[in-house]
Amino acid sequence: MLELELNYDELTEMSLEEAKRIVGEFNNESFLEDISDEVNGVNYGVKVLEEGSWDDEGKYQYKTDVGVLCEYDEKWKIVKMFDIAVTSQITRNGSYFSDFNYDYEDLEVNKIIKKVIPKQIIPERTVVTLEK
Numbered sequence: 001m002l003e004l005e006l007n008y009d010e011l012t013e014m015s016l017e018e019a020k021r022i023v024g025e026f027n028n029e030s031f032l033e034d035i036s037d038e039v040n041g042v043n044y045g046v047k048v049l050e051e052g053s054w055d056d057e058g059k060y061q062y063k064t065d066v067g068v069l070c071e072y073d074e075k076w077k078i079v080k081m082f083d084i085a086v087t088s089q090i091t092r093n094g095s096y097f098s099d100f101n102y103d104y105e106d107l108e109v110n111k112i113i114k115k116v117i118p119k120q121i122i123p124e125r126t127v128v129t130l131e132k
Contacts, residue, residue, distance in 0.1 A: 003127045004049050004085070006068065008114040011083040019069055019084040020109045028107045032065040032088040035107075036072070043072040046086045054092070063090045066130075068112065083112045085130050 025039045036045030046067035054061040069084040087108040094100035111131040118124060 001127075001129055002050070002066065003129055004066070004068075004112065006049060006081075006112070006128045008083075008112070008126075008128045010081060011068070011112060012080045014069070014082040014084055016084070016109065016111055019082065023069065023084075023086055023107050023109050026107065028088065028104050030104070031090070032067050032086065035086075035088075036076070043074070043076065045070055045072055045076070047078065047081065049085075059093055061092050063092075064088070065090075069109075085110045085112050 022039050022044050025037050026035050026044075027037070028035060032046050032051075033048045036043065038044075047070050048065055048067040050066040052064040052066075054063050065088045067086050067088075069082045069086055070078045071080040071082070073079050085108075087110070089105040089108075091103040091105075092100045112128060113131045114126060115129055116124065116126050
């Protein structure tokens with residue numbers, strides 16, 4: 001289970017269908033922090049919450065980043081953060097001595113939910129995570 005460093009109470013609710021429509025407008029051929037677009041006159045983008053490190057599998061390296069969908073003003077300052085997570089999976093090959101070639105998977109869109117972990121061996125706590 002992925003735990004996000006995020007205050008759930010600061011998030012604005014958005015339907016998953018609307019979020020998928022908005023994220024579908026993004027050009028995902030870039031790193032997650034660089035993805036943004038104007039949709040119906042509103043600026044949307046992604047604030048990165050969890051930046052993965054490159055896992056080396058020989059010829060290929062893999063990375064997964066997770067962010068939260070945001071609405072921005074005209075100066076690209078965050079106005080709202082939504083209860084929507086955007087996940088980017090990237091594969092690269094090449095080396096530091098040559099150019100890297102990047103392959104970007106389609107962006108995944110999930111609802112962010114608040115889940116209470118019941119008191120067991122560890123004390124009870126509340127985490128923010130992705131809906132299954």
